[in-house]
Amino acid sequence: MEKRTAxxxxxxxxxxxxxxxxxxKVCLDIYYGEILALLGExxxxxxxxxxMISGIYFPDEGQIFADGEEIQITSPKDAYQYGIGMVHxxxxxxxxxxATENIILGLEGKKNIKEAAAKIKEICDKYGFDLxxxxxxxxxxxxxxxxxxxxxVLYRGAKILILDEPTAVLxxxxxxxxxxxxxxxxxDGKAIVIITHKMHEVESLSDRVAVLRxxxxxxxxxxxxxxxxxxxxMMVGHSVTLNIERPEPVNPxxxxxxxxxxxxxxxxxxxxxxxxxxxxxxxxxxxxxISGCGQxxxxxxIAGLQPxxxxxxRFLEEDGSSVELLGKDPRKIAELGVTLSFVPEDRLGMGLVxxxxxxxxMMLRSFRNGKSVFTDxxxxxxxxxxxxxxxxVVTPGIxxxxxxxxxxxxxxxxxxxxxxxAPTVLLTAYAVRGLDIxxxxxxxxxxxxxxKNGVAVIFVGEDLDVLLQLSDRxxxxxxxxxxxxxxxxxxDKNEVGFMMTSxxxxxSNESK
Amino acid sequence: xxxxxxxxxxxxxxxxxREVLPWQKxxxxxxxxxxxxLIVCAVVTMIFTGDNPIQVYxxxxxxxxxxxxxxxxxxxxxxxxxxxxxxxxPAFKMRFWNIGGEGQVLIGGLAAAxxxxxxxxxxxxxxxxxxxxxxSLLAGAVWGIIPAFFKAKWNTNETLSTLMMNYIATQLVAxxxxxxxxxxxxxxxxxxxxxxxTGWLPDVFGSKYLLSILVxxxxxxFMYLYLKYSKQGYExxxxxxxxxxxxxxxxxxxxxxxxxxxxxxxxxxxxxxxxVGGINHTITTTITGGQGFTAVMVSWMAKFNPIAxxxxxxxxxxxxxxxxxxSTTFGLNQSYSxxxxxxxxxxLIGCEFFITYKISYSKKKKEEE
Numbered sequence: 001m002e003k004r005t006a007x008x009x010x011x012x013x014x015x016x017x018x019x020x021x022x023x024x025k026v027c028l029d030i031y032y033g034e035i036l037a038l039l040g041e042x043x044x045x046x047x048x049x050x051x052m053i054s055g056i057y058f059p060d061e062g063q064i065f066a067d068g069e070e071i072q073i074t075s076p077k078d079a080y081q082y083g084i085g086m087v088h089x090x091x092x093x094x095x096x097x098x099a100t101e102n103i104i105l106g107l108e109g110k111k112n113i114k115e116a117a118a119k120i121k122e123i124c125d126k127y128g129f130d131l132x133x134x135x136x137x138x139x140x141x142x143x144x145x146x147x148x149x150x151x152x153v154l155y156r157g158a159k160i161l162i163l164d165e166p167t168a169v170l171x172x173x174x175x176x177x178x179x180x181x182x183x184x185x186x187x188d189g190k191a192i193v194i195i196t197h198k199m200h201e202v203e204s205l206s207d208r209v210a211v212l213r214x215x216x217x218x219x220x221x222x223x224x225x226x227x228x229x230x231x232x233x234m235m236v237g238h239s240v241t242l243n244i245e246r247p248e249p250v251n252p253x254x255x256x257x258x259x260x261x262x263x264x265x266x267x268x269x270x271x272x273x274x275x276x277x278x279x280x281x282x283x284x285x286x287x288x289x290i291s292g293c294g295q296x297x298x299x300x301x302i303a304g305l306q307p308x309x310x311x312x313x314r315f316l317e318e319d320g321s322s323v324e325l326l327g328k329d330p331r332k333i334a335e336l337g338v339t340l341s342f343v344p345e346d347r348l349g350m351g352l353v354x355x356x357x358x359x360x361x362m363m364l365r366s367f368r369n370g371k372s373v374f375t376d377x378x379x380x381x382x383x384x385x386x387x388x389x390x391x392x393v394v395t396p397g398i399x400x401x402x403x404x405x406x407x408x409x410x411x412x413x414x415x416x417x418x419x420x421x422a423p424t425v426l427l428t429a430y431a432v433r434g435l436d437i438x439x440x441x442x443x444x445x446x447x448x449x450x451x452k453n454g455v456a457v458i459f460v461g462e463d464l465d466v467l468l469q470l471s472d473r474x475x476x477x478x479x480x481x482x483x484x485x486x487x488x489x490x491x492d493k494n495e496v497g498f499m500m501t502s503x504x505x506x507x508s509n510e511s512k
Numbered sequence: 513x514x515x516x517x518x519x520x521x522x523x524x525x526x527x528x529x530r531e532v533l534p535w536q537k538x539x540x541x542x543x544x545x546x547x548x549x550l551i552v553c554a555v556v557t558m559i560f561t562g563d564n565p566i567q568v569y570x571x572x573x574x575x576x577x578x579x580x581x582x583x584x585x586x587x588x589x590x591x592x593x594x595x596x597x598x599x600x601x602p603a604f605k606m607r608f609w610n611i612g613g614e615g616q617v618l619i620g621g622l623a624a625a626x627x628x629x630x631x632x633x634x635x636x637x638x639x640x641x642x643x644x645x646x647x648s649l650l651a652g653a654v655w656g657i658i659p660a661f662f663k664a665k666w667n668t669n670e671t672l673s674t675l676m677m678n679y680i681a682t683q684l685v686a687x688x689x690x691x692x693x694x695x696x697x698x699x700x701x702x703x704x705x706x707x708x709x710t711g712w713l714p715d716v717f718g719s720k721y722l723l724s725i726l727v728x729x730x731x732x733x734f735m736y737l738y739l740k741y742s743k744q745g746y747e748x749x750x751x752x753x754x755x756x757x758x759x760x761x762x763x764x765x766x767x768x769x770x771x772x773x774x775x776x777x778x779x780x781x782x783x784x785x786x787x788v789g790g791i792n793h794t795i796t797t798t799i800t801g802g803q804g805f806t807a808v809m810v811s812w813m814a815k816f817n818p819i820a821x822x823x824x825x826x827x828x829x830x831x832x833x834x835x836x837x838x839s840t841t842f843g844l845n846q847s848y849s850x851x852x853x854x855x856x857x858x859x860l861i862g863c864e865f866f867i868t869y870k871i872s873y874s875k876k877k878k879e880e881e
Binding site for chain 2: 303304305329330331332333334342344346349350351352353354355356360363364365367368373374375377
């Protein structure tokens with residue numbers, strides 16, 4: 001690399017948590033007027049590294065330089081002083097306050113809302129943000145909330161911006177908008193670091209990439225000199241193929257028939273409106289939609305967790321007879337002999353118990369088995385061992401609390417348990433959210449395996465590229481309504497993106 | 513570079529979360545904390561009273577185990593405190609903060625006392641005792657079910673409602689004491705059925721102390737197995753960790769909350785029975801002596817482990833008995849034993865910090881020097 005003064009330069013940074021080494025002797029330079037993509041698998045220490053720059057953690061060893069001078073960053077306040085701001089994966093906003101109020105929250109000195117709003121307007125105009133300073137956070141979409149977070153950081157005078165997986169929750173259109181803004185900021189001379197798992201984003205946006213693997217710095221290069229395959233190989237440490245299989249459905253038969261389903265949430269707001277569709281055995285039905293447009297409610301209704309206003313959800317047996325699932329809880333559904341597996345969005349909050357070990361989590365579905373008042377420990381222990389072995393879960397042992405595993409491994413434990421019961425229906429919500437490439441492909445393979453076994457898979461996804469590659473058919477939701485059902489093989493990504501934002505945005509008809 | 517400016521910003525040490533310590537180490541830290549606490553207590557005693565700490569500690573020991581009778585009373589007190597702690601534990605495991613142990617014990621005791629007073633001479637002794645057992649368990653359970661029902665249905669705050677149930681129980685007991693006072697105007701009930709001994713729980717193997725101790729042993733074993741190995745115990749753990757997970761696997765959360773707190777209250781009611789029918793043969797509003805609250809601490813310090821609770825409750829009972837003895841022997845009042853107890857608890861609870869976290873000193877500092 002040529003001689004320039006780095007905005008931030010890390011030298012031999014090491015950080016350990018207990019016996020886990022999160023970062024080991026990492027060196028990294030961040031320059032002004034450049035977008036750096038930080039790549040690495042889950043648990044490779046990207047977020048930890050960035051947290052040390054933004055003052056959340058303090059390195060055990062190593063030095064940080066700003067403009068050539070060594071500095072100590074002991075708190076987020078220190079970080080702001082050096083012009084470093086981070087936009088976290090999980091937003092830290094207060095729902096009942098307006099954008100402006102959230103932005104100036106925590107700043108010292110007299111607060112003048114009007115002045116602040118004017119300054120925010122100025123920032124927005126300069127970089128092309130679309131933001132109403134007086135809008136309350138609870139009225140905002142995910143992408144608007146993200147805008148508030150970015151403006152908040154800029155308002156505090158950040159010259160170095162760190163974004164942790166900013167596109168994970170955005171539609172393609174929103175992502176394009178974000179990238180345009182980031183390019184404007186780059187042109188203005190800001191230094192930008194973006195953490196992402198999506199290769200095509202790295203290629204289209206970044207100038208330089210740096211790769212971490214297992215806490216160690218592997219290398220960096222200019223984006224124009226490399227390609228997705230090379231970057232992936234560097235991240236994983238061996239070569240991987242980046243193709244998702246889509247085997248032809250074998251003998252698909254209707255399995256789940258939803259008709260006229262309408263769901264209101266606890267506040268009485270309609271989340272799902274008159275939705276009808278059929279999920280077939282041996283087929284993957286993808287569900288696309290911007291976040292919060294009813295996917296969660298739809299899946300939970302099928303799984304027996306969400307009461308509905310009206311409509312029916314019928315399960316069709318092999319012999320054609322049908323049972324109604326609506327109005328039954330998961331236990332009743334299981335007692336009917338319907339093996340329905342559900343991988344919920346909130347893995348540790350719903351699908352698993354974070355503080356329990358792997359064995360105990362394997363028991364969640366099956367602990368009632370048998371007549372004894374005591375639980376059977378042997379079967380779950382064997383299952384835990386099998387899941388760990390078969391899915392290559394990285395864990396110190398089956399007695400480790402799942403909360404201590406990395407995101408990908410947590411997901412493997414959950415999916416492993418859910419498919420162990422040989423389900424006839426598999427519901428998955430954001431099955432690969434936050435997972436690195438390697439883990440994601442493991443999960444896709446597992447789902448495809450289920451499809452080949454004749455399972456009716458309903459796959460709620462957020463990455464349209466993946467949805468289009470994996471699904472046989474795609475149900476597009478928009479504001480709780482069915483915007484259309486399209487064939488996964490011959491549909492265009494932009495068309496689906498358009499359908500996600502307006503009902504009936506496409507004319508493609510359902511192909512059975 | 514400006515080293516003086518840098519030095520100012522340098523942090524001397526950082527607090528880092530530990531990985532899980534092996535149990536030998538964590539209990540080692542706790543043992544160290546107790547020893548340190550005893551040393552501080554000794555120093556404080558020397559400074560304020562000028563007495564020899566060795567002598568003070570031998571007095572503590574004498575207070576708890578000086579005579580056979582003292583040993584029995586210590587064990588009996590241990591049994592009662594342990595029983596209340598065990599009773600609260602299933603609720604705590606479910607993250608239901610039942611601080612109504614005091615009231616649940618009292619109301620159980622009141623039920624037992626009512627049977628003793630009203631059924632004396634009406635029914636044979638064995639039937640009376642049987643009814644006492646049933647009613648005190650039921651009364652305690654009801655005292656738990658009321659807050660649990662509101663929690664399950666409308667998610668009311670159980671800390672407040674269980675606490676308020678304590679006051680209701682105290683006032684009810686006060687009312688009945690006035691109603692049934694013996695002799696009239698004394699404001700006390702006195703020893704119930706002194707002549708007939710109706711409803712007095714029987715001695716076991718000729719010892720009047722052994723009954724509570726045996727009950728405590730049985731309940732400890734039961735609670736250990738129940739929480740660790742039973743299906744209901746598993747449900748309690750899941751509900752405690754996450755409502756959403758419990759619903760996801762089809763556990764009826766409301767039902768589990770009510771069932772668990774009913775069990776918790778019923779066991780408290782059992783303690784009320786032992787206190788009234790077995791130990792005191794009377795009822796007062798202060799018969800529980802705040803043990804419903806002490807038990808909260810005992811249960812927490814033991815990390816909700818029934819076996820560890822034997823040690824934590826022993827520690828508190830032992831120190832209480834010993835501290836009482838110091839106060840009388842050295843002419844200090846009861847407040848002094850409270851001070852010593854406070855010092856010990858400070859160390860015991862404080863040491864949990866060192867079990868969860870460690871302090872790491874800046875390594876760079878050394879290199880610079």
